[in-house]
Amino acid sequence: MTLALALLLFAAPAAACWLLLSGLDPLGRLVVATAGAFAVLAATAQVMLMANAWSPLHGVVAVVLLSALLAALSRVHRPSRPSRPAAAPPPEPRPHAPAATRHDLPLPRARRDDGEEEDWLFKE
Amino acid sequence: MTVRQEPEERARPLPRSPEPTDRWATLAAAALLVFGTALFWSPLRHVDLDAANGFGLISVLPGATLVGAAVVVLSFMLTLALPRPHRVLLVAQILVLIAMLHGVAQALEPEARFPTAWQTAGFIEYIERTHTVSWDLDARFSTPGFFAFVGFIMKAVGQHDISPVLKWAPPVTDLMYLVPYMLILRVLRATWRAKWFAAWLFIAANWVGQDYLSPQAFAYLLYLYFVAILVNWFRHHDETTQRAGRRRSAETAQRTGGLWRLYNWLFGPKDPGELPAPQASVRDRTILLCLLFLLILVGTAAHQLTPFLMTASCAGLVLVRRCSLRGLPFIAGVVYAAWVSFMTVGYWSSRKGELFGGLGNVFQNVQQSTGGRISQTSPQTADVQQLRIVIAVVVVGLAILGLLRRRARGIDDRVALVLLLVPFSSFGLQNYGGEIALRIYFFMLPAACLLVAYLFFPAPFDAPRVRDPRVRMRLGRLRTGSRRHWPAVAAASVFALLLVGGFLTVRYGNEKYEQVRPSDVRAFNVMTQKTKGVIGVVWMSADNPDLVGGTPVMPWSYRDFERFNYTPVIANRGDPADLSEIIQRLREQGPGGFFVTTRSHEDFQVLTAGLAPDFAPRMRAALAADPRIETVYADRDAAVYRLRQPPGEPNPPVPRPSGLGLRSSPWTPAGLIYLPVLLGVLFARELRRLRLPPNEPWRLRPLTVLAVPLFLSVVAVIVERFVVIS
Numbered sequence: 108m109t110l111a112l113a114l115l116l117f118a119a120p121a122a123a124c125w126l127l128l129s130g131l132d133p134l135g136r137l138v139v140a141t142a143g144a145f146a147v148l149a150a151t152a153q154v155m156l157m158a159n160a161w162s163p164l165h166g167v168v169a170v171v172l173l174s175a176l177l178a179a180l181s182r183v184h185r186p187s188r189p190s191r192p193a194a195a196p197p198p199e200p201r202p203h204a205p206a207a208t209r210h211d212l213p214l215p216r217a218r219r220d221d222g223e224e225e226d227w228l229f230k231e
Numbered sequence: 232m233t234v235r236q237e238p239e240e241r242a243r244p245l246p247r248s249p250e251p252t253d254r255w256a257t258l259a260a261a262a263l264l265v266f267g268t269a270l271f272w273s274p275l276r277h278v279d280l281d282a283a284n285g286f287g288l289i290s291v292l293p294g295a296t297l298v299g300a301a302v303v304v305l306s307f308m309l310t311l312a313l314p315r316p317h318r319v320l321l322v323a324q325i326l327v328l329i330a331m332l333h334g335v336a337q338a339l340e341p342e343a344r345f346p347t348a349w350q351t352a353g354f355i356e357y358i359e360r361t362h363t364v365s366w367d368l369d370a371r372f373s374t375p376g377f378f379a380f381v382g383f384i385m386k387a388v389g390q391h392d393i394s395p396v397l398k399w400a401p402p403v404t405d406l407m408y409l410v411p412y413m414l415i416l417r418v419l420r421a422t423w424r425a426k427w428f429a430a431w432l433f434i435a436a437n438w439v440g441q442d443y444l445s446p447q448a449f450a451y452l453l454y455l456y457f458v459a460i461l462v463n464w465f466r467h468h469d470e471t472t473q474r475a476g477r478r479r480s481a482e483t484a485q486r487t488g489g490l491w492r493l494y495n496w497l498f499g500p501k502d503p504g505e506l507p508a509p510q511a512s513v514r515d516r517t518i519l520l521c522l523l524f525l526l527i528l529v530g531t532a533a534h535q536l537t538p539f540l541m542t543a544s545c546a547g548l549v550l551v552r553r554c555s556l557r558g559l560p561f562i563a564g565v566v567y568a569a570w571v572s573f574m575t576v577g578y579w580s581s582r583k584g585e586l587f588g589g590l591g592n593v594f595q596n597v598q599q600s601t602g603g604r605i606s607q608t609s610p611q612t613a614d615v616q617q618l619r620i621v622i623a624v625v626v627v628g629l630a631i632l633g634l635l636r637r638r639a640r641g642i643d644d645r646v647a648l649v650l651l652l653v654p655f656s657s658f659g660l661q662n663y664g665g666e667i668a669l670r671i672y673f674f675m676l677p678a679a680c681l682l683v684a685y686l687f688f689p690a691p692f693d694a695p696r697v698r699d700p701r702v703r704m705r706l707g708r709l710r711t712g713s714r715r716h717w718p719a720v721a722a723a724s725v726f727a728l729l730l731v732g733g734f735l736t737v738r739y740g741n742e743k744y745e746q747v748r749p750s751d752v753r754a755f756n757v758m759t760q761k762t763k764g765v766i767g768v769v770w771m772s773a774d775n776p777d778l779v780g781g782t783p784v785m786p787w788s789y790r791d792f793e794r795f796n797y798t799p800v801i802a803n804r805g806d807p808a809d810l811s812e813i814i815q816r817l818r819e820q821g822p823g824g825f826f827v828t829t830r831s832h833e834d835f836q837v838l839t840a841g842l843a844p845d846f847a848p849r850m851r852a853a854l855a856a857d858p859r860i861e862t863v864y865a866d867r868d869a870a871v872y873r874l875r876q877p878p879g880e881p882n883p884p885v886p887r888p889s890g891l892g893l894r895s896s897p898w899t900p901a902g903l904i905y906l907p908v909l910l911g912v913l914f915a916r917e918l919r920r921l922r923l924p925p926n927e928p929w930r931l932r933p934l935t936v937l938a939v940p941l942f943l944s945v946v947a948v949i950v951e952r953f954v955v956i957s
Binding site: 109127135151152157161162167 | 358362363364375376377379380382383384386387388389390410411413414417449452453456459460463464509511512514515518519522525526528529532533890891
């Protein structure tokens with residue numbers, strides 16, 4: 108029971124972070140969401156302690172409100188997503204980049220090896 | 232020539248169905264896992280912990296349990312030898328390993344192990360009860376972030392008893408470490424075998440025992456998150472590597488001598504050891520930058536060493552061009568310096584000389600944290616200590632070999648190199664009670680495990696299965712085809728088996744005195760119930776604790792932190808029945824004086840200070856027989872005594888919470904204004920950097936010009952505070 112409550116407490120800021128970071132890949136998004144949950148909860152506790160306002164109840168309310176605020180922020184920014192030219196078009200296919208290593212850096216050497224610069228050497 | 236890029240044929244998804252041998256091997260690995268787990272856990276019911284000797288837990292673990300551990304290791308290694316990764320199986324094996332290595336003592340002992348963990352409980356209880364901290368009670372109250380965090384969570388979910396949290400924290404913490412570590416691993420240019428083996432090693436090589444419920448454990452988690460986010464989404468835009476093209480020019484073509492070969496091996500053309508960073512939009516990176524900033528703040532508030540390592544690792548990544556946030560080390564450094572200046576006054580104001588004495592005293596730190604830790608100990612305990620050093624040296628040595636092997640393959644692992652070297656920078660920082668070497672090993676682990684895995688599996692990708700049949704190789708059957716990983720996996724298995732054996736020895740090597748028995752806790756409960764005021768605990772020490780830095784090996788101050796104070800009595804080794812010193816000290820404590828001894832504490836004195844094994848029983852007998860002394864609580868494990876007629880004086884009042892201990896100086900108010908503005912400007916500068924094209928850093932200049940005078944002002948205030956407050 109307490110474990111479920113604790114998970115619920117962590118889930119609120121984590122879900123907010125999850126909603127906020129809509130552009131990341133699922134694994135990265137999940138890990139960052141857990142990081143956000145830890146950071147938000149620990150920061151809340153620390154602020155309560157330093158401000159001499161220690162009250163777990165108010166802390167929980169603050170965390171929930173903050174999470175709601177973050178989730179709302181993610182909604183606010185949602186319409187601007189289609190007009191995001193930087194990330195929207197997929198990177199142009201590079202012939203030398205193998206798919207398994209994702210969009211790999213084009214190695215200049217590889218490019219030159221296949222380029223036509225050196226083809227004349229073998230055209231005897 | 233070394234092939235550094237995956238050939239294109241491999242990029243196509245392979246439509247082949249798994250071979251039957253593969254399926255059988257997978258089933259065998261799963262069966263081995265189940266069998267090994269059962270073999271490990273089932274004989275543990277009959278273990279008698281009291282029979283342990285100076286080697287700790289390993290001396291009482293049944294043979295079947297050790298065989299079970301070996302079977303679990305071999306099951307993992309068999310899975311690594313398969314042609315493709317079976318993720319569910321690998322995850323299950325790592326979970327079993329965590330439960331096995333980090334949960335075995337917890338399962339055997341009724342209470343949470345390790346007295347230091349109980350002090351954390353004391354800090355948390357103090358904050359829950361008084362709703363504030365008290366800077367003059369303990370230096371750890373200067374960085375109370377973690378205590379506040381746990382106290383808040385526990386109160387919020389209505390968990391009043393901390394002991395289950397205390398007990399099961401280590402396995403849960405180790406599991407949590409893997410979450411950000413996974414994110415670090417996925418951006419590296421390595422095979423799945425290297426990555427999974429690195430994750431496995433990260434559990435098995437972590438014998439340091441800093442994963443209990445403590446600020447260090449929490450801050451380490453934040454550190455891993457911090458590094459993971461940096462290397463995933465804030466990589467340098469232009470990860471240039473030295474080009475191979477130079478070789479072809481006439482001038483460099485002649486560089487063929489032995490020295491040049493060595494030079495090329497070390498510094499020649501290399502490919503980055505990291506995969507290209509995942510794509511993220513500017514908005515996502517802005518949010519991630521805010522999160523990084525929050526992680527720095529929380530980490531600084533929670534622990535005194537970790538923020539320094541966050542700063543240093545970020546700076547290191549910037550220096551080797553693996554991180555684009557050039558201003559972030561400054562932000563982290565300013566936050567850290569400001570925290571030290573404003574929030575830890577109580578700590579540094581009273582011991583300025585000591586701080587500068589320890590600063591830069593590297594040689595002494597090295598000596599104290601390595602050889603100095605082995606004192607006048609029993610041979611068994613000394614063996615365990617030696618084994619710890621051996622494991623640390625072997626792991627780091629293999630990591631360096633792994634780094635060199637990758638370099639020989641033409642891969643430049645800069646992220647791993649930085650993470651391996653950065654922890655050394657904390658050597659000059661502080662002494663940390665002579666255990667800074669342990670912390671350095673702990674912080675090196677993420678990179679060290681990775682590089683050790685590279686030593687066995689250095690390939691940047693899975694090489695193609697087929698080789699030219701016309702080329703004849705020696706031992707070709709083991710070097711080609713689906714069996715080509717077997718030699719590496721076999722070598723790795725030997726290392727893994729040795730490592731797990733070493734782990735079980737050294738991690739629980741001090742179990743004879745590091746376990747906390749229920750009677751120990753009860754003894755402290757009895758004392759708090761018997762008196763209302765301050766409790767003066769008198770404890771026996773074989774050596775002068777001022778010289779050896781000893782503390783009672785008991786769950787001291789796990790409750791009512793401020794009511795306890797501790798007075799050592801140096802044991803009269805010649806005559807255990809000589810109670811005059813004890814009675815003298817008890818008189819000095821007034822009405823709340825108690826003499827406490829526990830079996831763990833006595834074993835500690837026997838094993839590390841060379842006290843006679845029969846000293847404690849004879850002392851207890853003398854105490855029980857003495858007419859001046861009343862036995863408050865006594866059983867086999869713990870005993871509490873006090874005077875029959877304690878003096879009424881001195882009766883000091885219980886100290887009231889003194890808060891955070893902020894102190895002001897003439898310039899402090901100005902500093903409190905400058906500091907947030909400076910952090911705001913520096914943060915805005917980083918946000919602006921995210922939005923600029925990478926080749927126009929000059930457009931940051933207005934913010935830089937704004938930041939410099941603010942930075943100087945904050946530095947001036949920090950210096951002024953240090954000079955004025957004393």
